[in-house]
Amino acid sequence: MEQKILNNETAQNKLIEKAKKDGVKTVWDRKVDMKTPCGFGSAGVCCRNCAMGPCRVSPVPGKGNDRGICGATADVIVSRNFARMVAGGAAAHSDHGRSIAFNLYSTSENGDLKVKDEKKLMKVAKRFGVETENRDIYDIAHDLAKTGLQEYGRQFGTLTLPTAVPEKRKEVWNKIGIMPRGIDRDIVSIMHSTHIGCAADAESMLKIAMRTALGDGWGGSYTATEFSDIMFETPKSIATEANLGVLEGNSVNVVLHGHEPTLSEMVILASEDPEIVELAKAQGADGINLVGMCCTANEATMRHGLKIAGNFLQQELAVVTGAVEAVIVDVQCIMPALAKLSENYHTKFITTSPKARIKGATHIEMDEEHPYESAKKILKEAILNFKNRDNSKVEIPHIKSEAVVGYSTEGIVSELDKVANSNIGALGTVKPLADCIVSGVLRGAAGVVGCNNPKVKHDASHVEMIKNLIANDVIVVTTGCAAQAAAKAGLLTKEARKYAGAGLAKVCELVDIPPVLHMGSCVDNSRILELVGEVANYLKLDIADLPVVGAAPEWMSEKAVSIGTYVVCSGIDTWLGVVPPVTGGPEVVDILTNRMEDMVGAKFYIETDPTKAAQQMVERVEEKRKKLGI
Structure with a gap:
């Protein structure tokens, strides 16, 4: 594994x-050019919400201005x-x-x-x-789509929550007034409350943010995953390869980048069209090599x-290889x-999206x-560009790793049924997952995203x-860019079980799974919510009782702030x-890292050293186990 990690660094x-x-210049050059970041902005104490x-x-309390003009x-x-x-992140994922x-x-x-997963359609329609x-x-x-869209503009009552939300968790949300309402309504509430002359109490403001984040995680993001599965099939484990070495020397290389699966699904379908295949060969290419970047890849x-x-961080490097005919994007995380x-x-x-037009593109x-005709048109642009490749500028680092990906909640449940299960009715x-955790074979679970x-x-x-x-028998589920980091490091292979503790390694051997399970894109964190919620329901517990933890060790986007907030508010x-x-607001820091519990x-933990953070996570898992008496 160390060699694979080194290889990834070498490729970059x-x-x-x-x-x-x-x-x-690349992102790293521009980071250096920025020099020292603004201290006020880093601490969160710069306000430009009015003129x-x-x-x-x-x-620093007691030094300089302690209040803004208002x-x-x-x-x-x-x-x-x-x-x-939180509002920005929730808006992006929910939209x-x-x-x-x-x-x-x-x-x-x-x-x-088309509808490709009728079983999932019926399940979601029922809820x-x-x-x-x-x-x-x-x-x-069509009726399900209309009903789902009504959740965005809901003006009365609360969201139609998934059955995976334990009743005890709903009681927590109701008690402190953060039960999510209409998705758009709660996002607008933040924008209204942060306008000059409105909310001026940190705890009240953060509770509004908490409610909005929950509407993202258990609402907008959750239905995005469910509806995608209905149209494009619920994922099952599948083999792939990861890293820049997946680019090919004499193929039309097309990078699909962004987040919404419709574009990539249509381009993949169009790439198999005989007309498109023949056009590529007519340009002298061996074929069309579609590869993914960021969450579209997932x-x-x-x-x-x-x-x-x-x-x-590798999106620019793909272009720098000189071997990419086109980068096709939709929305989010596009530089x-x-x-x-x-x-x-x-x-x-x-x-390709009116929400993300970029000058110069x-x-x-x-x-x-x-959409299919659009995809063909876009692919033709890429194929006809193959003749313009300058081979003197081409350098593909031939480094890549194998990976097994695509563990949906349904897929994990199906795989874990292979573990000894005496109760046939429980298939x-x-x-099986609950049994493994309660018995201590697995100490707990962690979502690294x-x-x-x-x-x-x-x-x-x-x-x-x-x-x-x-190594500490904590099974890891992962999404987004974290999942791709694991893939490049060889951690999404079944062979990686040799790096796991004895209990986790045994489960991996019995079930024939990697110790790290790829669950999809960042919007698919909803799959993690569903999995832990169902385990809590099975054990008649609240999610907060489970030996489960989460982490975002390299986060950067507003979406990550919304995700982290809804994960903590879900009890993780x-x-x-x-x-x-947030460091400029001592009360805000106290709420996020202390009072939220x-x-x-x-609550949130802030730890920049990943080894120390992992140790703290294991300690927290053991603390939860001790509290449950397991």
């Missing part, structure tokens, strides 16, 4: 050096800024869900988008109260085995730098009524944390490896 370093020789400022309040204290400013990050709901509404038997008996599946799908790899070129970078190579940078909008439940951040060594925190956890302690911009049974 080669291309970083190539970028310097080519006279282009009287911007106001910079001293992060009288807002440091804690008020910090809590507002934190809440606005992803909204797009998927509209896609589900567009499905038809003869259309580009939303959509009638299914003696009805056409597309009528059911979505496509777990359903099709699409090869993973890399995660967030605008790709537009200028691509000018230095032959690569076409193609945007070629824009070919995905036609929602005819298809989380009983989140982005990459140039503030820390790329992928190192993810890999080091995961290695320490599995969460470790952050990058210090959030009294409110929701869990």
Whole structure:
């Protein structure tokens, strides 16, 4: 494994050096150019929510201004800024869900988008109260889509929560007033409350943020995953490869990057069209090599085995290889730098969403009524660009790792049924997983998720944390860029069980699974919520009682702030490896890292050393086990 980690660094370093020789800058260069970041911004005490400022309040009590022009204290400013990050993250993930709901509404038997998982359709329709008996599946799908969309604009009552939410957890949310309402309503509430002249109490502000985050995790993100499974199939374990070595020398290399699976699904389908295949061969290429980047890679790899070129910080490096004909993107985590970078190579940078138009890119909008034809048009642009490749600029680091990906909640339950299960009637439940945890064969579980951040060594925190956890018999589930870090390090292989503790290794051997389970994109953290919720329900416990922990050791986006907040509010302690911009508000820090435990049974931990963080996570797992008497 150490060799694979070293190989990943070698692959990156080669291309970083190539970028310097080519006279282009990457994210790491721009990070250096920024020099020392603004202390006020890093502490979260800069406010520009009106035109009287911007106001910079001293992060050190007793020194400098202690209030903004309107009288807002440091804690008020910090809590507002934190809440606005939650609103931004919740809006991004939930709007992803909204797009998927509209896609589900567009499905038809003869259309580009179809229902591929009828079983999942019936399951989700039941929880939303959509009638299914003696009805056409597309009528059911359309009614489900409309019902799901109503959750966004809900004005009365609360969200239609999944059955995985334990009743004890609902009681916690109701008690402190953070039960999620309409998804859009709660996001707007943050924006209203952070307007000048509104909320000026840190605890009140953070509770509004907590409620909004829960609407993201158990609402918008949750339905995004469910509806995607209905249209594109619920993932099952599948083999793939990861790292920049998946690019091919004489193929039309196309990088799919972004987050919403509809684009990648249509491009994958179009790449198999005989007309498209023949066009590629006519240009002198061996074929079309589709690879994924960031969460689009996760979505496509777990359903099709699409090869993973890399995660967030590698998107520029793929272009730097000089071997990429096109980078095709939709929304989220797309660096605008790709537009200028691509000018230095032959690569076409193609945007497809009106939500993410980028100056300097070629824009070919995905036609929602005819997505397949749009995908073909986009692919043709890439294929016809193959002749423009300058082979003197090509350098592909031939380094890649094998991986097994695509463990949905249903897939994990199915796999764990292979563990000795004396109760035949319990097949298809989380009983085997619960039994393994209660018996101590598995000490607990950890979700290691989140982005990459140039503030820390790329992928190192993810890999080091995961290695320490599995060595202590803590099974790891992972999503997003963290999952891709694990893939490149060889941790998503069944052979990686040799690095696990004796109990986890035995389970992996019996079930024939890796010790680290790839569960999808960052929006698929909802799968983790579902899994822990169902285990809690089976054991008649609250999620906060379980020996389960979470971490985002390299997080960088607003989505990660929303995710971390809804995970903690769901009762799961969460470790952050990058210090959030809240240190200027002592009360805010106290709430997030201390008082939240009294409110929701869990809290945030801030630890930049991944080894220390992993040790703390194991200690917390053992503390939960002792409290349960197991």
